[in-house]
Amino acid sequence: MHGLMNRAIQAFVCNTYGRDRWIEVIERAGLGFTEFEAMLVYEDEQSQKVLAELSRELDRPLMEILEDMGTFLVSHPQLEPLRRLLRFGGVTYEEFLHSLDDLPDRARLAVSDLHIPPMELREHTGGQFSLSCGPDLPGFSSVMVGVLRAMADDYGALVILDLQGREGETEIISITLIETAFAEGRSFDLGARAG
Amino acid sequence: MTATHDLLKILDTLCPMYVLLGDSGHIRQVGPTLQKLRPDQPMQGQRFLELFELNRPRCVEGMSCLLKRAGAKLHLSFRDDPRTALKGVLVPLPGNQGAIVNLSFGISVLDAVRDYALTSADFSATDLTIELLYLVEAKSAAMEASRMLNLRLQGAMIAAEEQAFTDTLTGLKNRRAMDHILGRLLDRASRFSLMHIDLDFFKSVNDTYGHAAGDFVLQHVAHVMVEETRSSDTVARVGGDEFVLIFDGLQDADILDRIARRIIARLEEPIRYNGEICRISASVGTTLFEPGSGADAARLLHEADVALYAAKNAGRAQHFFFDASLDAEDMDQKEAG
Incomplete structure (x- = not known):
């Protein structure tokens, strides 16, 4: 798994539960280091060890933790650049949803070895959507539920999200868009260029 | 006229930074994004070349000159601040009715x-500007990481x-560092003493008081x-109780x-x-090193x-300088031993 993703896990744990907790977790994972480098690539197994230890340490199901992490990634001020990059996807939440198909390619354009699982959005009637997340990154759909929820707040949209389960190896998130302009949302100034 | 009106509606969406010029070179209409750049200053009715300066290719004579540049890439900028640079291309309208200039940043x-x-809404849906901005931000973030x-x-x-x-016990240079410095001095053919x-x-x-005392x-x-x-001299610990000092540029025997x-x-x-x-x-x-003597590190x-x-x-508690006679004795002793 790419260092950026591992680094995201690290940032989430440090900010939410404190750095001591992170040191505890990563030392028990036994990787031989305490800091992930954002620009290096790590074995998937290393990341899975950390996540398993995290789940044990917090005594919470991993899916729940990953969902919180997804929300953290979009809403924490330290990760403002990431929120901005996601907001480039569209002017409305609906446009943003449709831009998710392009997200893996966009990510690769920025960092050529950053692999994000393929996603496909299907639009049903009455504001219903379903997003299928490719199989190659376990837990990715849980992270996406958190991301989609936080982005809805960001756009000021009201949505109901549900991790429906699997279709073979693919995991499906169902999205019900109840209102696009439910709340004010956060501003997105094209020219602001987050540091 | 209706036809023109409909055409302009189309242009608003396709290229929201267009300028419609009359045959005299006055602006008859501009796209919404272009007008947004000068909100307090309606562009309609102004002379195009009074609002914009054509930097390349140079043009001073007005509309006739502009028309000659049809199809070519134009480099323009606003004449007042902020003097934003623009690129453009001009297409004449049929029957000498003026021209359309499409501008971009x-x-x-x-x-x-x-x-x-x-905002995104100021660019046409096919414009790559949003992607460009996305890339700039994404690349900057990746570059920073x-x-x-x-x-x-x-x-x-x-x-x-x-x-x-570094010799970790004394903080002096170690044997490797000494070899390195000696090699560099020999390469540079410096005069130095070792x-x-x-x-x-x-x-x-060591034996009496223990290793800690040692x-x-x-x-x-x-x-x-x-x-x-x-501070420019080299002090190295090259063995248990052996040290090598190198004095770059110093060969005065008295000193x-x-x-x-x-x-x-x-x-x-x-x-x-x-x-x-x-x-x-x-x-x-x-020993002193004489450049050109052919001596190498091992020899010194x-x-x-x-x-x-x-x-x-x-x-x-003695100090001796090397001379060739000592080496002969040394050899003799070794041979004798």
């Missing part, structure tokens, strides 16, 4: 988006190199040698002899360690070694 788009608070990694790696590399060239110092009675300090004495010795030399004797005298002063008094001394052999170290053993043989 080109590379100035990064500043323009900020200066004019532009890479830069941080590089800084950390560089710090680690410097620390590793220093460790690799002094080999061997401690006397050090083994008995380590303390070595640290003291290192301290003395650093104090008695210039070298004074340095050697001062070091010996200071090392002979009693060293207190944990209530015990440790006594050592030192023998010193020195051998010469200093020969001088050192001559000093030891002459009784402790």
Whole structure:
């Protein structure tokens, strides 16, 4: 798994539960280091060890933790650049949803070895959507539920999200868009260029 | 006229930075995004070349000149501040009815988006500007992450190199560092002197008072040698109780002899360690490097070694310079032994 993703896990744990907790977790994972480098690539197994230890340490199901992490990634001020990059996807939440198909390619354009699982959005009637997340990154759909929820707040949209389960190896998130302009949302100034 | 009106509606969506010019070169209509750049100054009715300056290709004569540039890439900028640079292309309308100029920001788009608070809605849906802005931000973030990694790696590399060239007990340079410096001086054909110092009675300090006392004495010795030399000289610990000093640019025998004797005298002063008094001394052999002599590092170290053993043989606490006769004796002794 790419260092950026591992680094995201690290940032989430440090900010939410404190750095001591992170040191505890990563030392028990036994990787031989305490800091992930954002620009290096790590074995998937290393990341899975950390996540398993995290789940044990917090005594919470991993899916729940990953969902919180997804929300953290979009809403924490330290990760403002990431929120901005996601907001480039569209002017409305609906446009943003449709831009998710392009997200893996966009990510690769920025960092050529950053692999994000393929996603496909299907639009049903009455504001219903379903997003299928490719199989190659376990837990990715849980992270996406958190991301989609936080982005809805960001756009000021009201949505109901549900991790429906699997279709073979693919995991499906169902999205019900109840209102696009439910709340004010956060501003997105094209020219602001987050540091 | 209706036809023109409908056409302009289409242009608003397809290229929201268009300018419709009349045959006299006055602006008849502009796209909504272009007008947004000068909100308090309606562009309609102004002369195009009074609002914009054509930088390349140069044009001063007005509309007829502009029309000659049809189809070519135009480099323009606003005449008033902010003097945003624009790119454009002009297409004449049929029947001498004027022309349409389509403008875009080109590379100035990064500043323009900020200066004019532009949003996605200000660009046509097929315009790549949003993707460009996305890329700039994504790449900057990735570059920053890479830069941080590089800084950390560089710090680690410097620390590793220093460790690799430092004797950890004394903080002096180690054998590797000495080899490295000696090689560089030889490559540069500098004039320098090489002094080999061997401690006397050090083994008995180790045997009598233990290794901790021995380590303390070595640290003291290192301290003395650093104090008695210039910061540009090299002081290296090359063996258990052996040291090599290299004096770049110094070959004056009197000065070298004074340095050697001062070091010996200071090392002979009693060293207190944990209530015990440790006594050592030192023998010193020195050789001078003559550029062009063909001597290499091994040869110089051998010469200093020969001088050192001559000093030891002459009784402790002596300083000898190398000369060829010593080497002959050395050979004789070796052959005899």
